[in-house]
Amino acid sequence: MRKIMVGVKRVVDYNVRVRVKPDNSGVVLDGVKMSVNPFDEIALEEALRIRERGEAGEIVAVCIGPDDAQQQLRTALAMGADRAILVKHDGLLEPITVARALKAVADRESPEIIILGKQAIDDDNSQATQMLAALLDRPQVTCASKVEIKGQTLVVTREVDAGLETLEVDLPAVISADLRLNEPRYVKLPDIMKAKKKPLDVIEFASLGLADPGQLKITHYEPPKARAKGIMVKDVAELLAALKTKGLVS
Amino acid sequence: MTQILIVAEHDGTKLNPSTARCVTAARQVPDAKVTVAVLAAAPEAIAAEAASLAGVDAVLTVAHPANAQPLAAVLAPQIVALAADYSHVFGPSTSFGKDVMPRVAALLGVSQISDLMAVDGSHQFKRPIYAGNAIVTVVATAGQKVVATVRTASFDAAGPGGSAPVTAASPNVALPTHTRFVSKAEAKSDRPDLQTAAKVVSGGRALASAENFKLVFGLAEKMGAAVGASRAAVDAGYAPNELQVGQTGKIIAPQLYLAIGISGAIQHLTGIKDAKTIVAINKDAEAPIFEVADIGLVGDLFQVVPELEKLLG
Numbered sequence: 001m002r003k004i005m006v007g008v009k010r011v012v013d014y015n016v017r018v019r020v021k022p023d024n025s026g027v028v029l030d031g032v033k034m035s036v037n038p039f040d041e042i043a044l045e046e047a048l049r050i051r052e053r054g055e056a057g058e059i060v061a062v063c064i065g066p067d068d069a070q071q072q073l074r075t076a077l078a079m080g081a082d083r084a085i086l087v088k089h090d091g092l093l094e095p096i097t098v099a100r101a102l103k104a105v106a107d108r109e110s111p112e113i114i115i116l117g118k119q120a121i122d123d124d125n126s127q128a129t130q131m132l133a134a135l136l137d138r139p140q141v142t143c144a145s146k147v148e149i150k151g152q153t154l155v156v157t158r159e160v161d162a163g164l165e166t167l168e169v170d171l172p173a174v175i176s177a178d179l180r181l182n183e184p185r186y187v188k189l190p191d192i193m194k195a196k197k198k199p200l201d202v203i204e205f206a207s208l209g210l211a212d213p214g215q216l217k218i219t220h221y222e223p224p225k226a227r228a229k230g231i232m233v234k235d236v237a238e239l240l241a242a243l244k245t246k247g248l249v250s
Numbered sequence: 251m252t253q254i255l256i257v258a259e260h261d262g263t264k265l266n267p268s269t270a271r272c273v274t275a276a277r278q279v280p281d282a283k284v285t286v287a288v289l290a291a292a293p294e295a296i297a298a299e300a301a302s303l304a305g306v307d308a309v310l311t312v313a314h315p316a317n318a319q320p321l322a323a324v325l326a327p328q329i330v331a332l333a334a335d336y337s338h339v340f341g342p343s344t345s346f347g348k349d350v351m352p353r354v355a356a357l358l359g360v361s362q363i364s365d366l367m368a369v370d371g372s373h374q375f376k377r378p379i380y381a382g383n384a385i386v387t388v389v390a391t392a393g394q395k396v397v398a399t400v401r402t403a404s405f406d407a408a409g410p411g412g413s414a415p416v417t418a419a420s421p422n423v424a425l426p427t428h429t430r431f432v433s434k435a436e437a438k439s440d441r442p443d444l445q446t447a448a449k450v451v452s453g454g455r456a457l458a459s460a461e462n463f464k465l466v467f468g469l470a471e472k473m474g475a476a477v478g479a480s481r482a483a484v485d486a487g488y489a490p491n492e493l494q495v496g497q498t499g500k501i502i503a504p505q506l507y508l509a510i511g512i513s514g515a516i517q518h519l520t521g522i523k524d525a526k527t528i529v530a531i532n533k534d535a536e537a538p539i540f541e542v543a544d545i546g547l548v549g550d551l552f553q554v555v556p557e558l559e560k561l562l563g
Contacts, residue, residue, distance in 0.1 A: 017516060018380040027384050039498075094361040095352065123379050124497065125364045126348050130322060131356035139323055139429040142349050145491070155432065160345040161445065161500065162261075163492045166432040167321070173428075179481065179498060180491060215394055216361050220387035224378070227523065230544040236557045239529070242545050246527055248449070248506045249473065249562065 001057030002171075004047040005111035007102060008061045008076045008084075009037040010069040011122040020223045027221060036072045039117025041079070043177040045184040046147060047115055048080045055149045058082045060109055064101045066090050070200060077195035078187040084198070085109075089205035094216055099131030104208045106136060111172065113154070118143050118176040129176035139169035143178040252282040252372050255310075255336040257329055257354075258300055259346045262290060262318065265299040267446045268342030268400075270407035275400040276340055277305045277408070278369035285310055286414075287332055289325055291318035297416045304411040310419045319431035320346050326353040331421030333358060333395065340366075343399035343501070344445070355397035363388055363398040365501075377401070381497040382520035402445070403503035403524045437490060441467075442476040444493060449506040450525075452478030452495055455486065456511025456532070456551060463488040465555045466510055472562050478502070480512045496521035511551045514539025531555070 012018055013033040020027055036044075050056045061076035061084040063069045073084035087101050106114060119126035126142075133140030139154075145164065146157040157166045159178045233239045243249045254276040259266035269286065276284045285308040286300040293311035301309045310332060316324050329350070333339050339354060341347035343365045355362040368376035373390040375398065390396045444450060451473060453466035463483065470477045479489035481496055495502060497517040503524035510531050512518060519542055522528060530543035533550050540546045547554060 012380070014517070018383040020384045027380065096356060096359065096361040099356055119498065121381065121497070124381065125362070127352035127355070127362050127364065130349065130352035133323070134326060134353040134356035137426075139426075140349075140353065141429075142322075143345065159491045160434070161492060163434065163436040163490070165434040168430045168432050170428040180485065215391045216363065217389045217391075218386045219374075219389050222385050222387075224382055224385055224523070227528075227542050227544070230528070230540075230542075230546055232540075232546045232548070234547075235549075236547070236554055236561060239531075239545060239547050240558065240561050243506075243529070248527060 002055070002112040003058045003060065003109065004050060004056050004113045004115065005060050005062055005106060005109055006040070006044045006047050006076070006081065007114070007116035007128065008040045008044070008063045008072055009117070009120045010034050010063065010065050010072040011037045011120055014038055014121055020221045024221050034068070034071070036075050037117050037120045039119060039121070039177055041184040042179070042181050043115040043117050044076055044079055044081060045182045046177055048185070049182060050113070050147070050149065056113070060085060060111065062102065062105050063087070064089055064093060064098050064205070073200055074195050075187060077198040077200070078191040079185060082198065084200040086200065086202045087205050087208065088202055092218070094214065095125050095127035095131055096215070097210070098128050099135055100210045101205065101208060102128065102132050103135045104210060106132070113171065114174040116174070116176050118178050129174055133174035136172070136174065139173040141167050141169055141173065141175045144175045145178050145180045147175065147181070252279050252338060253336040254279060254282050254284050254338040254340060255333055256284065256286045257339065257341040257347070257350065258286050258288045258296065259342050259344060260288065260290060260296045263295060265296050266342070266344070266346070267407055268344050268347070268402045269300065270303050271402040271405045272340050272342050272400045273303050273305050273408040274405040275366060275369060276338070279338065279372050283307045285336070287312065287329065289314070289317045289328055291315050301414040301416050302410055302412050303408045305408045306412045306414045308414050309416040311416060312419050312421060316425050320350065321429050321431060322350040322353045323426050323429040325350050326357055327423040327425065328421045329354045330357045331423050332419060338396040338398070340398050340400055343401050347399045351397060351399050358395050358397060360394055360397055363390065363396065365401040366398040367401045367404040378520070381517050382523065383516065401501060403501045437492060441470060442474065444476040444478055445500055445502060447476030447504055449473055449475035449508070450478045450502060450504045451475045451508045451510065452480065452512060453483055453489065453510045454480040454512030455482035457483060457488055460488045465551070469555055469559050472559050475506070475508070480518050509539055509543070510555060512539055513537045514542065
């Protein structure tokens with residue numbers, strides 16, 4: 001039965017308003033709530049639904065990140081993943097390094113389908129899926145909004161700027177989940193208890209024998225430029241007058 | 251000299267305006283020679299458009315039937331072969347560029363600089379993270395290729411006036427057959443394109459139904475504006491996905507952004523903060539959209555919008 005590998009990233013929760021440190025050396029992460037990247041939850045949910053349709057067997061959740069990311073992998077296990085693998089790495093990771101680590105895990109696990117979130121909401125890079133597919137020399141379908149398995153192929157509809165595009169790809173393949181692929185399930189308390197007994201392997205990043213080239217260096221963090229304070233108008237006539245003053249309506 | 255290769259975005263017949271914005275970004279790199287690569291089934295007309303952009307020094311075409319649709323897995327090895335002669339490879343941060351460029355970067359063995367929003371030097375750039383809550387300065391290692399997607403809202407489009415030579419190239423690479431185009435469903439509309447429109451009228455959750463969302467379309471039509479939507483409105487099915495504006499949708503920079511019934515989640519605001527003028531209509535005076543609005547009106551959209559449409563004549 002085909003195996004599905006799902007990427008899980010530990011990120012600052014989407015409700016947190018992230019602030020730059022006063023010395024411009026980074027963003028404030030102390031005591032901030034951390035969660036599973038929302039797009040990765042959608043990726044995992046899709047894997048679970050594929051299995052529930054009888055079209056997949058084992059689901060393996062994989063994270064490249066710090067030891068604390070075990071919390072997010074436990075959430076993935078509570079959602080329904082069968083086992084989890086943490087490739088332990090502290091500090092900032094570049095997309096190419098993440099992709100290389102995921103490839104190393106994929107080489108061991110040989111999944112037929114790999115699903116990641118379309119982007120992580122911390123660094124907003126949106127690179128891991130495409131890079132992993134490139135390194136594996138396999139098809140990629142990014143921003144998936146519908147996934148169907150047809151024999152040894154996937155038929156995937158993806159969200160693009162102009163609307164929707166449908167591709168057919170041979171398995172194994174790597175896909176990334178967009179917002180409207182599904183709505184992830186809520187985790188129930190008994191599932192959290194069960195998840196504690198599921199296997200979670202920790203692999204040291206160094207043991208993968210990968211180069212960590214550190215090709216891009218972040219040298220400075222700054223807050224975005226604030227917009228100038230606006231005005232409030234009391235009715236539609238005033239609004240229209242203000243728009244006319246700016247030459248925005250005739 | 252810095253040699254920059256820009257991967258052109260097109261629909262098979264016409265150049266996408268995002269490419270002209272990449273040209274402007276590339277021109278800001280000191281001492282750069284800017285080449286645009288057009289990979290298509292029949293690239294000639296698209297290449298002629300690219301060659302006429304001010305600031306383009308050369309255009310390369312790769313004509314191949316496999317390039318009829320923009321499949322990342324098919325395009326990437328060809329772009330990598332072309333990239334041998336270049337220090338930088340740029341593409342637009344659109345659904346096209348976001349799909350293909352990281353695949354190019356991985357094959358070149360480097361990370362990509364996503365959503366490049368400012369050029370500080372040949373190997374130093376700025377980009378947003380955390381939905382634009384922080385801007386980082388990224389320094390790329392000298393001697394390694396720089397691969398970047400250009401945040402199109404941060405750069406004006408290069409104008410006409412160029413006359414670059416067009417050269418045909420034929421990279422000798424094997425193209426995969428594991429990825430096949432099936433179909434596309436594009437919304438056909440006479441309205442201006444959301445990503446390039448000067449004016450955008452955008453609706454949110456408060457519209458409360460697809461039927462009510464027609465109010466947004468009506469006002470947009472009256473104003474000659476494109477239509478946008480918040481994630482909430484798209485998720486609820488009031489508007490199609492290609493209208494979504496924000497961190498995970500489109501990043502836009504119109505002259506006027508008129509937000510109707512949009513509360514203004516940070517993920518939405520990141521998509522509009524380069525708009526010249528933001529107008530917000532919302533019945534909740536505490537809505538965060540008013541923190542970024544240049545003109546705010548607290549009111550019931552179901553009264554305000556029809557009245558506005560009427561007064562516009």
